[in-house]
Amino acid sequence: MSVPDLNLSADPVELTAALVDMRSVSHDEALIADAIEAALRAQTRGFEISRFGNRVLARTTRGLPTRVVLAGHLDTVPIADNLPSWRTNSDDEGDMLHGCGTVDMKSGLAVFLHLIATLDQPAHDLTLICYDCEEIAAKFNGLGFIEREKPEWLVGDVAILGEPTGGLIEAGCQGTMRVRLSAKGIRAHSARSWMGENAIHRLGEALTRLHAYVPRTVDIDGCEYREGLSAVAVSGGVAGNVIPDAAYLDVNFRYAPDRSEEQAFAHVREVFASDLADGTLTAQITDSAPGALPGLTHPAAAALVDAADGKFRAKYGWTDVARFSALGIPAVNLGPGDPSLAHRADERVPVAQIYAVTELLRTYLSA
Structure with a gap:
């Protein structure tokens, strides 16, 4: 051409x-x-x-x-x-x-x-x-x-x-970070659910925390940045009659540029601190770009x-x-x-x- x-x-x-x-x-x-x-x-x-x-x-x-x-x-x-x-x-x-x-x-x-x-x-x-x-x-x-x-x-x-x-x-610009919160359970037949541990159920508290989350607003050089912490994906399940032994929740944190990537991840971990402390969830960064x-x-x-x-x-x-x-x-x-x-x-x-x-x-x- x-x-x-x-x-x-x-x-x-x-x-x-x-x-x-x-x-x-x-x-x-x-x-x-x-x-x-x-x-x-x-x-x-x-x-x-x-x-x-x-x-x-x-x-x-x-x-x-x-x-x-x-x-x-x-x-x-x-x-x-x-x-x-x-x-x-x-x-x-x-x-x-x-x-x-x-x-x-x-x-x-x-x-x-x-x-x-x-x-x-x-x-x-x-x-x-x-x-x-x-x-x-x-x-x-x-x-x-x-x-x-x-x-x-x-x-x-x-x-x-x-x-x-x-x-x-x-x-x-704001920074962006995706964190995967993973839950482990024990697989079992759903007819005997008490013999397993449902990994999807373990995400419940994390979703409750996200629903109640109050984002921070910060002024820098006369520019107002409003943060946000949101669930963007959730996955889990094996079959219609199986208690799942694994599930995950992807969380996107849009953060003001006065935070570093390290500080942003520390904040995400702080929000879910109790779930991470007792081993209900683990947290891993899957994507990150600083503000x-x-x-x-x-x-x-x-x-x-x-x-x-x-x-x-x-x-x-x-x-x-x-x-x-x-x-x-x-x-x-x-x-x-x-x-x-x-x-x-x-x-x-x-x-x-x-x-x-x-x-x-x-x-x-x-x-």
Whole structure:
């Protein structure tokens, strides 16, 4: 397939549509990476450009006092009969661009590419990171590969990820941890249930504790994070006439970024302390990703907040800002689109938000 031509200086809405129309489901980002690489090489000046797998990297080295990293992923979730893109204009919603990836996050990526090509005199050195496989398991995440193999490309004073935020700054992100609570019993015929110990019944107290759990709310840099501890899966059972000897309950803890992973696990163990102490349950971490502090007091991040007229909020979900935070780089999410529409068959982004985020970032990157 021939590589599509992208005009990075074109209207950012048209550029969004062009990116959306290139299918790029996770693990299939070669075509869009080829197109972006070709456009950057042909239409930008003063940028060092590097291709690393299906990751396209570009940066300036002008010796400016600060560096801003703009990072966005190329991949989408599987197509849901929502390509090619199309546009509607209604009294209810206004001017909207529809299609897979319009929200998550090709509109944000289009904004970054457009600004890279059209900023005349940026006030900061710029790094652009276009990476693959964000929508699937973390082991495939292209930003992780860059962090391990080309870490010098992630150096900066502030990082902006183009995740959908409705055009508002969403600072930091919460951590996420899944813990499996396992119960053991003794198998027996259900007609003689007293001869066994029912492992499923042993999960009862844990479920009661979850139902009564009161989540913590914490304010960090003016961002309010609300934690949550929830059962997300339960399994057990052998047959319709057997007392089960094993069962488990998966618990997801979404925690504020003032907790470390170790502190988060300690809190989960505290909630179920009596069940763990008497051996009714055992606890094992099955998945974990740390949160990211908002870092809005850093001068480079504070200047972005000023450009956004002081409008910001906490990010509840986990995003790759956590990777930058772990490197000591303040990071925020900022992009067009309602995150609740991401991954849906009716995914769509307001055209006005694409323009608004473009101008917000143009102001910030030029100031």
